[in-house]
Each structure stands twice: as structure tokens, then as C-alpha cells.
Amino acid sequence: MRLLEPCVSVLMLYAVALSTGSDINGNYAVLAIITFFICSTVFGLSDQGHLLRDAKWHEFARAVTVGWSIVAAVLLLLAQLTGLWSTFPTHTIVLWFAATPVALFGAQVLEHRITLSMYKTGVVRSVLIVGVNELALKLADRIAEHPGLLMQVDGFFDDRDLSRQPPGRQVPVLGSMTELPAYARKHNISTIFISQPISAQPRIRKLLDDLQDTTASIYFLPDIYVFDLIQARFDNVAGVPVVAICETPFTGINRAVKRISDIVLASVILLMLLPVMLVIALAIKLTSPGPAIFKQRRYGLDGEEIIVYKFRSMTVAEDGAKVTQATRDDKRVTRIGAFLRRSSLDELPQFFNVLQGRMSIVGPRPHAVAHNELYRKQIKGYMLRHKVRPGITGWAQVNGFRGETETLDKMEARISYDLDYLRRWSLALDLWIIMRTIKVALKRDNAY
Numbered sequence: 001m002r003l004l005e006p007c008v009s010v011l012m013l014y015a016v017a018l019s020t021g022s023d024i025n026g027n028y029a030v031l032a033i034i035t036f037f038i039c040s041t042v043f044g045l046s047d048q049g050h051l052l053r054d055a056k057w058h059e060f061a062r063a064v065t066v067g068w069s070i071v072a073a074v075l076l077l078l079a080q081l082t083g084l085w086s087t088f089p090t091h092t093i094v095l096w097f098a099a100t101p102v103a104l105f106g107a108q109v110l111e112h113r114i115t116l117s118m119y120k121t122g123v124v125r126s127v128l129i130v131g132v133n134e135l136a137l138k139l140a141d142r143i144a145e146h147p148g149l150l151m152q153v154d155g156f157f158d159d160r161d162l163s164r165q166p167p168g169r170q171v172p173v174l175g176s177m178t179e180l181p182a183y184a185r186k187h188n189i190s191t192i193f194i195s196q197p198i199s200a201q202p203r204i205r206k207l208l209d210d211l212q213d214t215t216a217s218i219y220f221l222p223d224i225y226v227f228d229l230i231q232a233r234f235d236n237v238a239g240v241p242v243v244a245i246c247e248t249p250f251t252g253i254n255r256a257v258k259r260i261s262d263i264v265l266a267s268v269i270l271l272m273l274l275p276v277m278l279v280i281a282l283a284i285k286l287t288s289p290g291p292a293i294f295k296q297r298r299y300g301l302d303g304e305e306i307i308v309y310k311f312r313s314m315t316v317a318e319d320g321a322k323v324t325q326a327t328r329d330d331k332r333v334t335r336i337g338a339f340l341r342r343s344s345l346d347e348l349p350q351f352f353n354v355l356q357g358r359m360s361i362v363g364p365r366p367h368a369v370a371h372n373e374l375y376r377k378q379i380k381g382y383m384l385r386h387k388v389r390p391g392i393t394g395w396a397q398v399n400g401f402r403g404e405t406e407t408l409d410k411m412e413a414r415i416s417y418d419l420d421y422l423r424r425w426s427l428a429l430d431l432w433i434i435m436r437t438i439k440v441a442l443k444r445d446n447a448y
Helices: 004-019 026-045 057-082 090-120 134-145 177-187 198-211 253-287 335-343 350-356 369-375 382-387 408-424 427-443
Strands: 125-130 151-157 173-175 191-194 217-220 233-237 240-244 293-299 305-311 360-362 391-393
Touching (some): 134 151, 151 177, 177 198, 253 360, 350 360, 382 408
Parallel strands (some): 125 151, 125 191, 191 217
8 A cells, every 4th residue: 555656657658658658767766766765765655544344535635635735846856956957858847746635646546445345244363452541442442443454353351350441431352362372373363462550461461471372463552651741752772662742843854943043033033123122122121110021930941940031021021930920901011911811922032042942933832930830730741842842823822822821721721732732742743833923912811
């Protein structure tokens, strides 16, 4: 299935070249190789929605359109850098770009129908699942939803009685773990998934020993997935396999992408808004006593203290053991400060924090040190938000949790969005949050 899109794309290249009478030479071979690997990467990373049992034609069309658009954009960029297109007839390339998505759409639909037909006629791998728990049931549901996997769950084996199964999802079991090897041999089971807690290691080892008398492929579903995972993945340390359960999304190339995008965007924004910032600073100095820039200690990356800049919007500059959040009609807010807070213009100096490497444009909003010490004791996972640099705007802010969080429930909801951002991060999500921030700032909700 992973070869479908790259093979169709390459075949279409040669088919179009032949139909237009082009001279097929070594340059086509180079373009075919490049296209094959780009297609493999792009369509391999995309959601395989066409494997779903109830996939609709518009889902195929969307997947093909998005995937081929990315492939075409990458090819055009490479061509611009290398002058590759000068070796091909323009009409051949244009026709290839136009015809390939049609062929890809037809190939995906045909693949879907073939796999459904194979599934219905019994050309599938028989699957047994050891253990009846949330993870095992989720796996069974996914297998049922994706006939393109060509798997069929024959049943479950478990040593526990029905009363210990997840509520509302009780399923019959075919037997205990000791009875599974005989069943697998008798029914020629091809695949076995073991979903058992680590505490069941002795029983798992005995089961694996007994299953050596079968030809079944055996997979283990580690129960680490019952935890609240952040950027979970398999890795290795000097050849020793490890499983990341809680990790920052900004490692490797992601770290470089995040930092470069921050520097570029922050530099552009500061150059554009520097005159505005000078006017704001002058207005603050003329309308109330005190400095134009307010400095406050916050927690940054890995929980280390950083200094964050803001335009002063209040008559006080609290940075001690107790910091009172601004509330509606707060008497401490100056006249110019009220406007700055509603429009979020008081945050503009934090773009200098971004250039310093203390903050990011998008990330969990930094809280005062006093608030951190309070909420880290009351909200589970609160400090995990500090696995990334704090942001000028964030996922929580564009989802309605901007400004004062006067109740514990509101702060818990904000932290929930912050952790969700860590799980889901992508450059596209950052850009989406920036666009949403502009809209939210114009509405001026919950900022005072």
C-alpha cells in the first residue's frame, strides 16, 4: 500500500512523456527517483483515511489533493534551485501535474475496493488479543474500522473475570492465558497481541515460552499508554532501547525549526512595530509615574527563572511572594494600561525575550513565580508545561482562556490546553495559533 502513490506518480510521468512524444532520457530517470522518494515520504506521513471501512470519495479526493500539492510544491522548489525543468518540455510537466492526482484518486479508490473484497472473502490475518482492557479494546476497534489492514480479531484471552473488564465494554473471552497456545495451534492463528500490565511479567514469559510451538507473530502492547503521555516515542541511548513517556516536542530537527521560525518572525514583527512601541513607551511615561517597561520573574524552559518584559499597564509592579491577578475594573490599571491590556499591546516587548531565547512566539503563557508555586501543588501535571519555552500566545489563549483565571477550574482548563499543545505540536499548529491570536486580540475578550 505504501508503494501505491509513488509508483502511480512515476508511471504517470512516463505515460505522459510517451503520450506527448517527449524524448525519454536519463533526466526522466532522475525526476522519477526524486518523485518516488518525495511521494513515499509525503503520502507515508499523511493520514491513511482510505483504509477506513466507511471512507467516502471526498476523503480520497482531499487526501490526494493535499498530498500531491505538497509533492508538486517540493518538486517546483527543487526545480527552481537546480534548473531541473529546463531539461523537460513545459507542456509535459504541466500535463503530468494535472493528470497525476486523477490517477492517484482512481488508484486509492480501486485499492479500497480490492481490500474490502479481500476482507469480505476471508483473506485476512487471524488475530487474538491477550487481555481485556482499554488499550486492547481500542486496538480491536481500530482493526474493525480499518479493513485495509486485512486483520480480523477472533477473540480475547484473559485470566481475569468479567467483572474486572472496563465498564460498559464487557466482551466474552475464549479462555485463560494458559489455554491460548493450544487454541493458536488448532486454529492456525497468525497474529497475537499481548496487552498486559508489566506486573504480569511472569505470566507473559510463560505464555511466550508456550507460544514458541506456534507460527504466530507476537506483539506486545506496553501498558505505558495508560499514562498521560507527552511526545511518547521509541528511541535508543547508545544502542539501548528506551521508551519516551514524557518528552519535549522540540528535539532534533524540530528544535531547529522552532527556533529559526521564532527568530525570523520576531525580527520581522519588531522591525514593523518598533515605531508603535516607541509611541507606547512615551505615552506610558507621560501619563503615569514609573518605568515604561515592567520586568517580572517567570518560569521558563525546564522551570528556570527568566525575566519577562511587558509595557507597564498598572500603577504597581508586583514581583514578590504574592502577585494579585488583574481583574475587571481593577483600580491599579492605568488609563493607557487598560487599552494596552485589551489590545494585548502590552506584550510587544516580549518579542525581545524571543530573540534572547527566553521565550517563543507560541507556547504556554508564562505565569508569575508566585502563581507557579501555588498551582504546581494543586494541578496535576502543571510543571510539564515548562518542558518548552513559554510563549507570547498559546493554544489556551486562542481557545478562550486569555486573561484572568480567577478559579481553579479555569486554571486547570488552561493547563489542559497547554499540555495538549505539547502533544500536538507542529509548525502548522503554531502558524494557526498566530492567525487565531490576531482574531482573538481584535475581539478583546477576557483581557483587562
